Amino acid sequence: MLLPLLELACNQALEYDAESLQKVAALQGKTIALEIRGFNQVFYVHPQRDGIEVATSAATSPSVTLAATPAALLKIARSGMDNADLEPGELEINGDPIVAQRFANIASGLDIDWEGLAAEHMGEVPAAIFQRGAVTAQTFVQEGRKVIKAQINTALTDEFEVVADAQEVDHFLEEVDDLRAAVDRLEARLNKVLKA
Numbered sequence: 001m002l003l004p005l006l007e008l009a010c011n012q013a014l015e016y017d018a019e020s021l022q023k024v025a026a027l028q029g030k031t032i033a034l035e036i037r038g039f040n041q042v043f044y045v046h047p048q049r050d051g052i053e054v055a056t057s058a059a060t061s062p063s064v065t066l067a068a069t070p071a072a073l074l075k076i077a078r079s080g081m082d083n084a085d086l087e088p089g090e091l092e093i094n095g096d097p098i099v100a101q102r103f104a105n106i107a108s109g110l111d112i113d114w115e116g117l118a119a120e121h122m123g124e125v126p127a128a129i130f131q132r133g134a135v136t137a138q139t140f141v142q143e144g145r146k147v148i149k150a151q152i153n154t155a156l157t158d159e160f161e162v163v164a165d166a167q168e169v170d171h172f173l174e175e176v177d178d179l180r181a182a183v184d185r186l187e188a189r190l191n192k193v194l195k196a
Contacts, residue, residue, distance in 0.1 A: 006054050011050075027102060031046055031058045032044070033045075035065060036069075037068060038070065044062065063095055065095055067091070067094070068092070
């Protein structure tokens with residue numbers, strides 16, 4: 001169900017985007033493997049002159065393998081490979097980096113109406129529920145990430161005292177500057193005494 005829907009969505013978007021379709025055609029003969037971490041799922045994208053074909057197997061070894069978390073794929077699809085705000089470990093590229101870059105740029109340029117497409121296949125009410133659920137899940141993940149970062153920061157600074165907080169660092173640096181200035185004054189006085 002997912003593969004035909006993904007292929008259909010991409011090809012429908014490419015129908016109305018001649019420039020992206022030309023870029024896809026330029027990748028004909030290449031195979032891009034998309035490994036979605038956490039789902040143990042690999043999709044093989046085969047660019048064609050008139051769109052893409054998505055399969056669960058490939059006749060030849062892939063030109064490039066993109067192993068990514070679902071969050072990384074969403075970020076790349078929204079912002080492109082260059083501008084995606086990826087966390088360490090969210091994406092691993094093996095193979096031809098130029099093919100990966102071109103494919104990511106094509107993916108980020110596609111304007112796919114996921115809700116409309118889901119409505120065609122599931123009905124409008126389930127599609128709207130699915131869309132709201134996806135937005136809620138994304139918000140939940142983003143908020144959860146902020147809370148976890150704050151808790152880790154608190155634990156490292158207050159409980160384990162591994163990292164100093166910003167005020168302590170600023171105070172320390174001011175004291176170092178004061179000490180440096182005092183040493184410079186003392187050196188100047190010693191030089192005067194020695195010259196006398």
